[in-house]
Amino acid sequence: MAIDIFTEESIICDKTAYKYYRTPPRFLEACPPLHLYSRDPRYYTLRKEPLVTEVLGTPLHVITDSAQKRSHGVTLRFHVIDRELLRGCIRETLHGFHVASPELTLFTLSRTLTFNQLVMAMYEMCGRFTLYEPSEALSNELFIRHATDVHDGWSCVSSEDGKPSKLWTRPPLTNLSTLRDFAARIKGVRGHKLFERALDCVSGMTASPLEAQISMLLWMDPALGGQGYQHFENNYLVKYSHGAGILTGKPGAEIDLRVVSPADTREWMLECQGKIVHDRVGAGTKDALRATALQAMGHGVTLITSDQLRDQHKFAVLLMLLSEKLGIVWPNKTSRQLIAENNLRADIFGDWLGLTREPTAQELKKRRLDNKARRKPGHFTKRKKATNGSGKDKNTQMRG
Incomplete structure (x- = not known):
């Protein structure tokens, strides 16, 4: 769902958003909600959150509209984006934070990927495939929950020996027309x-x-x-x-x-x-x-x-x-x-x-x-x- 709000330290972008969009919903749902704690100056609690340790990793790339908050810390890295550009480009999640839209995610990725890699990421987000490899802890959690075969629109492609591969099929996240408008x-x-x-x-x-x-x-x-x-x-x-x-x-x-x-x-x-x-x-x-x-x-x-x-x-x-x-x-x-x-x-x-x-x-x-x-x-x-x-x-x- 697209929203038009700006919440300090709660909007992920760049590689963090890319990881989020690459993760099948069943694995995201296996993790408790994440809160980007502003009252945790050393981010001690944040770094231990399952969604961080098993999916998003660190540093977490987040958006700010203040150049004074620009930083390249070990836990959080702030990207300065004008507030006006964010309108209509932020999506609410069920996991305690907001995420940049696929279009805005690609734009922030353009600052850290090579040109060819940016084109590859565009093909992936416009395509019906993605690459994802769950951690052992997440795989075990889904096995315990009997949720390995849920119908969430994502499907893991089997390799030659019948084992799960890193390739997944899913509906496109965006399309060329939407990217051109952006x-x-x-x-x-x-x-x-x-x-x-x-x-x-x-x-x-x-x-x-x-x-x-x-x-x-x-x-x-x-x-x-x-x-x-x-x-x-x-x-x-x-x-x-x-x-x-x-x-x-x-x-x-x-x-x-x-x-x-x-x-x-x-x-x-x-x-x-x-x-x-x-x-x-x-x-x-x-x-x-x-x-x-x-x-x-x-x-x-x-x-x-x-x-x-x-x-x-x-x-x-x-x-x-x-x-x-x-x-x-x-x-x-x-x-x-x-x-x-x-x-x-x-x-x-x-x-x-x-x-x-x-x-x-x-x-x-x-x-x-x-x-x-x-x-x-x-x-x-x-x-x-x-x-x-x-x-x-x-x-x-x-x-x-």
Whole structure:
């Protein structure tokens, strides 16, 4: 529920809010309410709260509207946010405090994450997935409560051996339209340009980290390490023909990526086979049946794996396939663009779960300098997504 109040030391933001949004409700409910005690100067009680020790961690990132309260303490770290910006961007929780909205959380994260990591966080919050690993104490608490299988809209994806993984599915926390409205609202606020440019790098809603990774590799500007290709659509809905429906037992399918030619005359489907999501017993058979159904309807489809994306030589083969099927000519990258691609790969194929990790002072300084450079005019060209994932854009560095 959105509220329009400001309560000193009771609004969490930045990485603390990110951890909160990553935590399945069943684990939050297993912890007693938390109070950010203003009468506890050493925060002795606060540091022992289960919600802090098992979920949020320290330091707790909280919002203030007074520059005099800015601090980087071990327990609390204050972020100065103008009171007017908070209106409509604060949500009440059932856990004794308030939390910045997903949009405001991403904006505060832009001050501590790398640019690529900010884009990753945007994909996650706009997507139907998250990364979460409960503590042993919380897992045991849920087992005691017989609450391991509650219906809260969140589902843990099983790994190959049937054990719980770190990947969870859940409804999207926000969407691109809401983020764009928020970006328009913060015009003139320090950091808004970086936020807007990161938002330009998000192609759409994805359902897994693998889908986000290939989207970033294809969509992001070559100056940022991507291919700069705009003509595709995430989670494209296909209605099955009668025969395809009989084969799969489904009325239709949601295709991970529909890539179209620059002239919108040809298309090709990409289906992601994430190691965790798709390599379970029976999943391979379902994927094969769906691919066969699509091919029976005349759709070209390629199944891609994480290994194909991680290996640059195998990824080059995928680009060659798209080039052949869609008539795409991929321009040669400059040395600076190749360095940017290596940096992008290091981020997106790194520890996605670790986005909530507190950076060291040296890491934070380096990130701020890098993000400051990205805020300068002309660092890279602003791009807009073509309608329905197709059409031409004068800034796209592709030729059909």
